Amino acid sequence: MRIGILGTGVLAAALGEGWARAGHEVAIGGRSRVKAETLVGRLGHGVRAVPPRExxxxxxxxxLAVSWDGVEDMLESVRAADGVLDGTPLIDPTNAVAHGVGTLLTGNGESMAARIAGLAPGARVVKAFHLFPAGRWTSPPDGGHSRVTVAMCGDDPAALDVVGELVRDVGGIPATLGALDRVRQLEEVAGFVIGLAFAGFDPNSAVPQVPQVPQDPQVPQVL
Ligand SMILES: NC(=O)c1ccc[n+]([C@@H]2O[C@H](COP(=O)([O-])OP(=O)(O)OC[C@H]3O[C@@H](n4cnc5c(N)ncnc54)[C@H](OP(=O)(O)O)[C@@H]3O)[C@@H](O)[C@H]2O)c1
Incomplete structure (x- = not known):
């Protein structure tokens, strides 16, 4: 696939490396051209630094690997309002949560994914990759650790398929939780995990070990 990454930080580096290693063509654009060039120099694998619009x-x-409060600026800089992302799967990994506390900073029940969809008309927004630390994607899938499930939300089945493939390519198991009208639940989970971790508790010990429910073909599946 031809993958574009907006942002030059920790998550852009981790997924850029993972996808390039999997054989995809990756182009990275950040507001700082110098940071984009430094990053691609580090990543190798033919990853290119390009202007954000490109x-x-x-x-x-x-x-869209930028801080939640930089999303608007970044989408404006690529002129997303003109419909440049129309039809393109746009992955939203952002966490608009209060640092060390975990409460969501999007007000009035709004989600970041819905905000992004509003700023990029026509984009097929998929919430994914927001929950695990970036380091989870930097070792190859056979790197010795067990595979993690990447819960996703999105409205477009084809975009969910594309992002699901990109999840598999870095060693994850994609699971669609629902459409974008359910995405706030996914965003809250990140706040739950962050809140417990910063309070000194292991978030893994705060969820029950529920056995996987076998799928009944007669029952409509959420996942
Ligand atoms: N790191 C993780 O483990 C992780 C895991 C899951 C999800 N996430 C989410 O992924 C996103 C990126 O995280 P990160 O860890 O990669 O963050 P980061 O290392 O701090 O990088 C943030 C990126 O956002 C850019 N940015 C900030 N404000 C901007 C603005 N106004 N206009 C344009 N670009 C702007 C920064 O550009 P400059 O360098 O020029 O400031 C930088 O490229 C965040 O929303 C985060 O919540 C991160």
Whole structure:
């Protein structure tokens, strides 16, 4: 796939490396050209530094790897309002949560994914990759650790398929929880995990070990 990444930080580096290692063509655009060039120099694998607008044109998928409060600026800089992302799977990994507390900073029941969908008309927004630390994606899938499930929300089945493939390519198991009208639940989970971790508790010990429920073909599946 031809993948564009907006942002030059920790998550852009981890997923850029993972996807390039899996054989995808990756182009990275950040507000700082110097940071983009430094990052691609580190990543190798043919990853290219491009202006942000170029990172979103003609891509099979775009990752919006910027801080939640930089989303608006970044989407404005690629002129997303003009519909440049129309039809493109746009991955939203952002966490708008209060640092060390975990409460969501999007007000009035709003989600970041819905905000992004509003700023990028026509984009096929998929919430994914927001829950696990970036380091989880930097070792190859056979790197010795067990595979993790990446819960996703999105409205477009084809975009969910594309992002699901990108999840598998870095060693995850994709699981669609529902459409974007359910995405706030996913965003709250990140706040739950962060809140417990910063309070000194192991978030893994705060969820029950529920056995997997066998799928009944007669029952409509959420996942
Ligand atoms: N790191 C993780 O483990 C992880 C895991 C899951 C989800 N996430 C989410 O992924 C996103 C990126 O996280 P990160 O860890 O990669 O963050 P980071 O290392 O701090 O990088 C943030 C990126 O956002 C850019 N940015 C910030 N404000 C901007 C603005 N106004 N306009 C344009 N670009 C702007 C930064 O550009 P400059 O460098 O020029 O400031 C940088 O490229 C965040 O929303 C985070 O919540 C991160």
């Amino acid at each position: 990172a979103v044109v003609g891509r099979d998928a775009v990752l």
